[in-house]
Amino acid sequence: MVPQPGRRPRHGPAPRRTGLRRRIGRGTGAGSGRRGTGRRGTRGEDVRIRPPLNCDFGYHIRIGARTFVNFNAVFxxxxxxxxxxxxxxxxxxxxxxxxxxxxxxxRRAGWEKAEPVTIGDNVWLGGGVVVCPGASVGADTVVGAGSVVTKDLPPGVLAVGNPARVVRKLR
Incomplete structure (x- = not known):
């Protein structure tokens, strides 16, 4: 391959695309005044997602405004x-x-079900946190790095550990 002027040759495989950005359209998220369309997730304004983000479908994901998702997220x-x-x-x-x-x-026959995951407003999930099926994290809660959330966490608390346990209130 001969490099074109102003472009350097690319070595190795092409960068992976996560698909979430093309499936979740700008302007259909919370507060935009427009509804999501059909089989499409939503994201609010000023959402920042660092790739790679791996997801099954993308259209079951709703992300509120000003949310930041760091590298290697799995949804x-x-x-x-x-x-x-x-x-x-x-x-x-x-x-x-x-x-x-x-x-x-x-299980051998391949039966599977899904339970929703809900993350409240102004939550901080530290690096490596796992939120299990059916669990929710209340607003203003901080979950420490490496924690495993197996049950609902109330709003305004600090939770750490495996399983994640509330260690103190934040407000």
Missing amino acids: LDAGPITIGTDVQIGPNVQLLTPTHELDPER
């Missing part, structure tokens, strides 16, 4: 994922909605 959106406004999401965070059957026969 498995077999069910709804709702992220509030002004949320800070650290690197390597996983928001997981799929869950599998406990019954061995149904």
